[in-house]
Amino acid sequence: MRVAWRRARADLWPLLVTVLVVALTVGLTDAVPRLLTSRSDAAVRDAVERADPPADLVVTSTYGAGMSNPESGEAETRAGVDDAAVRIQQAMPRSLRPLLGPPAADATSIDLTLSTPKVPSGGVLWMTYLWAGGEPAVRWTSGAAPGPGADGTVRLGLSGAVARVLGVGAGDRFEAKKPDHTVVPVLVTGVFEPQDPHDRVWAARPEVLEPRIVGPDGAPTTVVAGLLSAASLPPARAALEPDGVTRTFRFPVDARALDYAGSRAIVQKLAALESSPDRLNAPGPEPRLTTRLGDVLTQARQRVSATWSQAMVVLAGLAGAAVLVLLVSADLLARRRSTALRTLRARGRSLTDIAARSAAESAVVVGAGAAVGLALGAAAARGPVTWPWVVVVVVAGVLAPPAFATVTAARSEARRVPTDRHRRRMAQRVRTVRRLSVEAALVVLALAALAALRHRGVVSLSGPADLALAAAPVLVAAAGALLLWRAVPPLLGGALRVARRSRRAGGLLALARARSTGAVLPFVALVVVTTLVALCGALAGTARAGQTDGSWDSVGADALVRTPTPSSTLPDVAARLAAARGVDAVAVGRVQARANLFDAPGVDTVRVLAVDPRAYGELLARTRFGAAPQLATLAGASREAATRTEPGPLPALVPTSLVGAHPSLRWAGVTVDLAPVGPAPALPAQQPDGSSAAPTVVVDRTALAAVARAVAAARAAQTGVTLVGPESPVADPDTIWAVGPGAAAAARAVAPTGADVVGRAQWLADRRADPLAGGLLALVALVALVCAGLAAVVVVLDAAATAPDRARSLATARVLGLRGRDAARVATGELLPPTLVAAVGGVLLGVLLVGAIVAPLALRLVTGQAGDPGVVLPWWAVVPVALLTATVVAVVAVESSARRRERLGQVLRVR
Template identity: 65%
Template sequence: MSAAWRRARADLWPLLVTAAVVALMVGLTDAVPRLLVRQADAAVRAAVADADPAADVVVTSRYGAGTSDRTAGARDTTTGVDDVARRLDDTLPPSLRAVLGPPVASASGPDLRVSTPALPTGGLLRLAYLWAGEEPSVRWVQGGPPGGAGPDLTVPVGLSRAVAETLGAQAGDILEARTADGGVVSVLVTGVFEAADPGDRTWTALPEILQPRAYGTSTRTTVVGGLLSAQSLPVARAALEPDGVTRTFRLPVDAGHLDHARSGDVLRQVAALEASPDQLLVPGPDVRVASRLDLLLTDARGRVDATRTQAAVVLTGLAVGAGLVLLVAADLLARRRSAALRTVRARGTSLAGVALGTAAETAVVVGAATAAGLALGGLAVPGAVTWPWVLAVVAVALVAPPACATATARRADPRRAPTERQHRRLARRVRTVRRVSVEAAVAVVAAAATVALRRRGVVTLSGPADLLLAAAPALVAAASALLLWRAVPPLLGTALHAARRSRTAGPLLALARARTTSAVLPFVTLVVLSTLVTLCAALAGTARAGQTDGSWDAVGADVVVRTDSPSASLQDVADALSDAAGVDAVAVGRVQGRSQLFGVRGVDTVRVLAVDPGPYGALLARTPSGSPAQLAELADASDPARAGAGPLPALVPAELLGSTPSLRWADVTIELQPVGEAPDLPAPATDDRAAAPVVVVDRATLTAVAAAAGSAPDAATAVTAPDTVWAVGPRAPAVARDAAATAGADVLSRERWLADRRADPLASGLLALVVLAAVAGTALAATVVVLDAAASAPDRARALATARVLGLRGRDAARVGLGELLPPPLVSAAGGVVVGSVLVGGLAGPLALRLVTGQVADPAVVLPPWVLLPLGVLAATVLVVVVVESSARRRERLGQVLRVR
């Protein structure tokens, strides 16, 4: 026991290095998977919580024609609506029951046209009964709640104060409403109410019951609602036949109860309900289930799988590098104990005994380091230990020292050397074949993994890419390192040949020492770690730059103002932006997601962008995308003032050039005249953009052509009314918010989009992991340099001491040491930088970085300046090692150093 302790004290610092590497990697491999799970849960919850429109599960059921009874009382409503809503939760699958809240039930009829003196242009009236555990709580300011059938078969309803003021109605008034087929429905206003809690979720079923809303273009349509009671719903059903009344049960999704692990079951159950809604046991002839939850979860899970595999690529590379560092440390430890190992072998200790003794010492060191790493990982990210990754690191740390010690002891055994030249040549060939076989195997596996990763990407039909694909960059780095190692001796030989012509002995001695002391394992380790650091730097730089480009792609300007439906009021917003200081350019347009296209085989729908080419081109000129020349061609070919019919000049996709397509726009069919290829314009990453080609037309010319094709002038202007305004300039976002407040439009600034994207849990977590891996990889690379220098330090000290006896000055001795140690790290770091830069260029697409950046296409690779970090750190480490060794040599006595031992 005392001998083992003395041996450990003599080799304390290599053991401490091993312990530090093990603790670091155990902490990372323990904490990072848990952190990824938390980020995945946060991403799934954010995707559902921020969904617009909401991801609620909506169940609809019609009563059916001929099933109404106007004399039925409140019991009919309770049975057909309230009781169905109460039972709905019991019929849901358990996985959905845990994430869906209590339903908000409503029974509403079709839109009715209504006109009053206060609303002479007319509006739409929607009658509805609402229930969410009970009818909504209201306070009647006039009259009272609606009861049963009114006089002359009128339908009793209650109106909110805001709706009553819009219609100019009060308690006791009778409103005449018309159905779509011209039928008349008499509506009796029994009272006017105020909501006790306007924020009650019951009102979310039909918000227009509380507050009127308006939509439309040049002609605004006002939508109002009337509140039915349990007693008046049967009357409304009878009055509204044959159109009937539709029951709607809206089940809100509680995002707080969602997580990534259960999202797969939730997704499948929602899809199953949409396909087979009968299992809900909702009465009615036409039961349907609709929800965006399955689409949102599919998208979120795809992003999570991609991010996890991106993280696995980084973490696997770091684990491989750390494993190689442990091998280097174990090899150094075995070298330092080579004399002791020869002694114990000479005394009869078996190789198994050597391995067992080293394993016992290693187990103590690794056990303590593992405990420390688990404590750090648990402190950083509390949770259950992720044993698979941790055990992989611990296994390498436990096996490496005994293996290296056993190999060193075995080499100490006396061996018979063949005396015949033929046998010696055969032995050399065997060693060469073994070496080449290993290198070829590594290269083949690396090539296969890389090809598979490029073909499959980070996400496959069965889930995230497997561990072999995640290890592809590390395997490529190892194969490149072995190939590059073969180039080191010729390079040093060439440098040595040139050094022989030097008038001083320093360069010759340095290169001669470098040629004899270079080792393959530290070199390969440095290449792998340098590749990892470069890859991480390039990934971080590409992601940050891609997010900025994605903000321009998604917004198209510094700010964009949009409305749900086209509105002429957006022109007022554009005018306010144009007149404001700090706004450089403004453009107005109409974006039609899907329009029918005729006359071209294989293309049925297109995405139409109707803009004013001049202002839009001037705006794009102030963005990174620049103004495409095709917009000028479109402006020259367009004629907004023409009055006759004719084809509409358009920029079309390349596959439509040379054809004569026709576009269905509103109620007319317009023939297109392709005048050029549609440029790649900024647009958000939507399904419409991904699926449909883009057609760009002049908005004013479109209005003229639509009018000539048969639309009334007012209708032609209405169908080309804008729904989007873009603006660039330092004050554009602030001005847009103020101007859009009166138009009821949505405002999205590029800075807001970029901030949201960078705050995304998946994107921010991945970038943090990449930076952490780069820092850890750099620290491990510096550790390898120190370990490699320590392995050759005794021989170097004796060689430099001899050279000093022969007249070499101390300063020149330091330069010789620097020349000996510097070439391999510099060559390996430079090779790693090149390999990492090439890798990120080939893997940016397969790694799906576009999911991190928010771009439609794969981002362009950006190499930040700190990709050269390995070169600088390794050179600085070598310099520090040389300075430390030179300081130690100043205290040496040459006689003591040169004494024969």
């Protein structure tokens, strides 16, 4: 035990390096998967909470023909609505019950038209019965709650706001009409005020409390709802036979009860329920279950899967780099103990015994490091240990020192060397073939893993086979390092030939030493860890730049204002926005996300962008999309079409594949022939909701309206049917884009009521605050920092391994007249060239690797882009080159300081 302790104390710093490397690697690889799991759960919950419209489970059913009895009373209503909601809740699968909140139900009529003194142009009325554990709590300011009626009149209660808009009160009557123009008499029995306007019972039909105005400003439509009671619902159903009332049972989803692990089963269960809603014991003929929860969870799972893929690739690289550093450390330890190991072997100690003693020491050292790492991982995130990563690092750390010690001890044995030159050549050829076979096998394995990773794409890398795929980048880095190692001797040989022509011996000695002392293992380790730093840097830079590009793809400007329906007043709003401070350019237009296109090979649906080409071109020139000269061409070509009164082609910018074609566009009920005048410019590739946009057709908004009306007028002259009138909102705008530092704030100030305002800066901030994206970038930055430190450690370990030979050769050179300053330059020249080749080669290899794996890792799901982001290398990705250069200089400075204390007798001693 004392001998082992003295031996360990003599080589303390290499053992401490092993402890540090094992602790850092085990701590990171153990904690990160648990942290990612927590972030994945948060991402799933956040996606459900932010879903718009909400991801509730909604069961709908009609009553069916002949199922109404106006005299059935409150009991029938409670059985058909209240009790039905409870039965559906009880029939929900056990796996879904914890996710769902208490149900809310409503029985609502179809759209009924009405006309009252204050709404002479007509409006839309919904008759609705609301229930959420009970009927709404209201206070009747006049009249009373609606009761049963047998005279065919439907009795309703109205909120104060609705009564004021309609101009009616308690006791008043008006008529509502069904779509078949059948008249339904309505009696207002009372006017009420809600006791709690924020009660969830009102969420199903908020029009009961506040009227809603829809449609263009020139012809608005007022939408209101009247409140039915349990007693007045049966007469309303009888008046609206056969299918005039629909029951809706809404189950809110509690996002806090969701997690990533159980989301797959939930998606499958929801799909089964949507295909067989009869399992829920829902009333009525052919009930339906609809929900966005499955789609929301699927999209969230895709983003989580992409993040896991990227994180597993980074962790696999870190584990591989740590293993290589442990191998370099074990090699150094064996070199430092080479004399003692050979002495033990010469005294008769078996190789098995030497390996066992070394394994016992390494087990203690690695075990201490693993314990520290596991403690750090547990402190960072609680949960089960991530054993696959821990086992890889621990096994490598335990087995590497015995292997190198055994090989070093075995070298002390005398080897028989054939005297025949032919046999020596054959033996050398066998060794060369073995070495090349190993290298070729590694290259083939790396390429196969990379090809498999590119083929499979986004997966959750968790199984043993998937971990092998996650290791594809580190395998490629190792294979590339071996190939790069083959280029080092020719480079040093060329430099050596140049140095021989110099009159100074420093460069010649340095290059000769570098050529004779270079080792493949430290070089490969250095290339791999440098590649990982560049890989992490490129991933981080690409992700951040991609998020910025994603904000432009989604918003299209610094601010976007979109109204639910086209409005002729938007140009006035745009004018006020353009006059606001901090707004540089404004454009207004109509965006039709889906429109049918005919006679277009390979394209059936397009996105139509109807704008003022010149104004929109000025706006695009101030965005990342850049100037679009095609828009000026479109403006010139559309000048004649804007005043057209006869049918004719509409100039348009179309997808590149359709230039030269003669497509037709379906718009406002008519078919308009398009005349392509050029390819569409680079435009936002996504809708504001994040969905990918269809191929885009850009037209002049004024010309579109003129041509559509001309085509409609010609068709009306032939058929007598008018589809588009002179006042129809054929191309009224629904979108405003604005750029400038104050565009977002100004847009919120002038946006009309009900409009959706999206700021690009806010979109970008939300994306960067996303738990998945933020966690991934933090992980990448941390691993890059650790790998940079490991690269410096490799340089120090490699320099320490060759330090004794370098000290003897430089001391001898100093005795022969080499100055101390020149000796430092020789040492620098010996260590620096291989280090720089490895560092620069690793950076280039890392950038190439990112370009190869951006698509299969689906980084676009993290950045929010429509397509794969372009590779962006941040400046700090090349820091390892400067860091390793500084490390070499520091090592040489330390060695030079140690050589100042050498004595001439020690230098000249013959050993």
